[in-house]
Amino acid sequence: GQNIDQPTEMTATEGAIVQINCTYQTSGFNGLFWYQQHAGEAPTFLSYNVLDGLEEKGRFSSFLSRSKGYSYLLLKELQMKDSASYLCAVIDSNYQLIWGAGTKLIIKP
Amino acid sequence: DADVTQTPRNRITKTGKRIMLECSQTKGHDRMYWYRQDPGLGLRLIYYSFDVKDINKGEISDGYSVSRQAQAKFSLSLESAIPNQTALYFCATSDLKREGIGELFFGEGSRLTVL
Numbered sequence: 001g002q003n004i005d006q007p008t009e010m011t012a013t014e015g016a017i018v019q020i021n022c023t024y025q026t027s028g029f030n031g032l033f034w035y036q037q038h039a040g041e042a043p044t045f046l047s048y049n050v051l052d053g054l055e056e057k058g059r060f061s062s063f064l065s066r067s068k069g070y071s072y073l074l075l076k077e078l079q080m081k082d083s084a085s086y087l088c089a090v091i092d093s094n095y096q097l098i099w100g101a102g103t104k105l106i107i108k109p
Numbered sequence: 110d111a112d113v114t115q116t117p118r119n120r121i122t123k124t125g126k127r128i129m130l131e132c133s134q135t136k137g138h139d140r141m142y143w144y145r146q147d148p149g150l151g152l153r154l155i156y157y158s159f160d161v162k163d164i165n166k167g168e169i170s171d172g173y174s175v176s177r178q179a180q181a182k183f184s185l186s187l188e189s190a191i192p193n194q195t196a197l198y199f200c201a202t203s204d205l206k207r208e209g210i211g212e213l214f215f216g217e218g219s220r221l222t223v224l
Contacts, residue, residue: 045213
């Protein structure tokens with residue numbers, strides 16, 4: 001079966017750095033998305049990786065290693081507004097999106 | 110105005126009732142999707158449509174039906190609602206990309222409670 005694993009919940013301090021990991025076992029790979037979802041709201045796009053390496057976009061960066069079936073989202077200079085769930089999703093060989101259950105990130109002052 | 114609009118935003122209904130959730134978009138995308146989200150679970154695909162004449166079942170289509178009335182409109186129906194269909198429902202759209210799937214744009218969600 002296809003599976004995406006993310007930690008259920010993480011806690012970090014305002015101003016710090018946090019890394020949210022995502023490991024996947026899917027039938028093929030055609031890209032990986034990260035989305036942010038505030039409680040009760042719609043997911044919003046953060047990043048897309050299809051090649052190995054690090055993609056940086058402001059305070060957020062996303063890394064991919066296809067050989068390891070692994071990605072992480074790195075959030076720097078954490079702000080209270082970063083408290084949200086972070087969803088990892090993989091595009092499989094049939095171009096279907098497989099979603100992880102999401103990581104709830106709690107930011108403390 | 111939101112690019113992807115869902116109605117209603119909240120609905121409480123009783124077991125056995127027919128419910129329709131509507132989605133309209135102004136992004137001009139051909140691809141539209143219906144997902145449900147339950148606590149502790151990932152987004153699960155109910156149905157998707159790549160154009161007006163193309164409707165496909167997702168992983169959890171039982172108990173649901175859809176209609177793609179136009180490029181911009183995609184509605185989800187529960188013919189006879191049951192309590193385990195209580196969930197947060199999202200409509201989403203995406204553009205066609207050469208590599209297959211572009212970024213998804215989500216509506217604000219429709220929270221459905223079936224008593």
